[in-house]
Amino acid sequence: MKLTVVGAGNVGATVAECVARMDIVQNIALIDINEGVAQGKALDLMEAAPIHGFDTVIEGGADYGITEGSDVTVITAGLPRKPGMSRDDLLKVNSDIVSSVTRQVVEKSPDTILIVVSNPLDVMTYVAYMESGFPSQRVMGMAGVLDTARYRAFLKMELGVSVRDINAMLLGGHGDSMTPLPRFTTIGSQPVTDLIDEARLDEIIERTKKGGGEIVGLMGTSAWYAPGAGAAEMVEAVVKDSNRVLPAAAWVTGQYGLEDLFIGVPVKLGKGGIKEIVELDLNEKEASDMQASGAHVREVIEAYQNLPKDEA
Ligand SMILES: NC(=O)C1=CN([C@@H]2O[C@H](COP(=O)(O)OP(=O)(O)OC[C@H]3O[C@@H](n4cnc5c(N)ncnc54)[C@H](O)[C@@H]3O)[C@@H](O)[C@H]2O)C=CC1
Numbered sequence: 491m492k493l494t495v496v497g498a499g500n501v502g503a504t505v506a507e508c509v510a511r512m513d514i515v516q517n518i519a520l521i522d523i524n525e526g527v528a529q530g531k532a533l534d535l536m537e538a539a540p541i542h543g544f545d546t547v548i549e550g551g552a553d554y555g556i557t558e559g560s561d562v563t564v565i566t567a568g569l570p571r572k573p574g575m576s577r578d579d580l581l582k583v584n585s586d587i588v589s590s591v592t593r594q595v596v597e598k599s600p601d602t603i604l605i606v607v608s609n610p611l612d613v614m615t616y617v618a619y620m621e622s623g624f625p626s627q628r629v630m631g632m633a634g635v636l637d638t639a640r641y642r643a644f645l646k647m648e649l650g651v652s653v654r655d656i657n658a659m660l661l662g663g664h665g666d667s668m669t670p671l672p673r674f675t676t677i678g679s680q681p682v683t684d685l686i687d688e689a690r691l692d693e694i695i696e697r698t699k700k701g702g703g704e705i706v707g708l709m710g711t712s713a714w715y716a717p718g719a720g721a722a723e724m725v726e727a728v729v730k731d732s733n734r735v736l737p738a739a740a741w742v743t744g745q746y747g748l749e750d751l752f753i754g755v756p757v758k759l760g761k762g763g764i765k766e767i768v769e770l771d772l773n774e775k776e777a778s779d780m781q782a783s784g785a786h787v788r789e790v791i792e793a794y795q796n797l798p799k800d801e802a
Pocket residue numbers: 496497498499500501502521522523524527566567568569570571580584587590591606607608609611632633636664711712713714717
């Protein structure tokens with residue numbers, strides 16, 4: 491099995507490190523327009539292998555020749571936001587980058603599965619889908635795993651229980667319009683709504699929605715440990731064909747009353763990519779939140795479609 495990670499920056503290098511430490515693929519190709527950074531981080535990771543005890547071979551560079559025949563590709567190339575920016579402000583610059591890298595990836599690995607991380611996430615996944623011409627099962631975005639992890643981390647901080655016993659699902663676009671689902675959140679099988687009062691749970695949900703921005707405010711750039719681990723968890727599900735049910739940005743064709751866009755939904759993930767979109771039975775409020783989130787993603791897709799097409 492071979493993984494390509496495009497973008498050897500903060501998130502890309504973390505994805506490569508996490509997957510290498512799982513020791514589940516034979517090769518990782520780390521690509522960046524900055525060749526020295528890609529080569530240097532690949533070499534640094536190889537030098538960490540004897541300590542961690544993994545046998546994955548990591549190669550870095552700027553030439554897509556090293557990506558040939560990849561089974562899975564994670565796209566993290568693109569600019570991160572700075573304080574005061576929204577993810578959507580990255581639309582123009584990152585859509586050019588994601589289009590260009592997708593074309594180059596697909597040329598070398600026509601059968602690969604694409605996991606997009608670059609922001610604005612749902613629309614960059616759409617761009618990769620359109621550019622690749624791949625079946626929708628093989629194109630997805632990573633955001634729900636991260637957003638759910640943040641929600642679970644905040645619940646752990648609140649309740650002092652192991653993260654392993656916190657089960658949660660979250661729907662919608664990767665932005666402030668995401669739709670956490672307290673009704674589907676359990677702590678060791680107990681509904682979270684029995685353990686935390688509504689006002690406090692609302693605060694935790696609000697913090698989750700703004701979790702990316704909280705980190706941007708602290709560091710001046712966006713997060714990478716949890717995002718990198720989130721993408722690695724998706725790679726693991728595909729590589730091991732484990733049929734994990736994880737939230738991911740997937741192409742919807744009527745599920746949740748939405749179609750022709752990528753948005754966060756629970757998917758069954760394994761060999762070949764998305765095997766199924768799981769449809770939860772939403773109540774009226776959850777369904778209307780999901781519609782609002784879909785409307786926001788649709789607006790950003792339209793903004794993308796209306797961009798002047800000036801790239802080479
Ligand atoms: N989906 C999600 O939940 C998350 C998404 N992100 C997004 O991931 C992206 C990457 O974030 P970071 O790694 O923190 O940024 P970074 O700046 O550390 O790394 C980005 C890398 O992409 C490279 N790059 C730029 N253009 C390229 C091209 N045409 N071909 C190959 N490489 C290229 C840059 O040289 C840089 O090394 C950003 O768009 C960010 O908003 C970040 C965190 C979470």
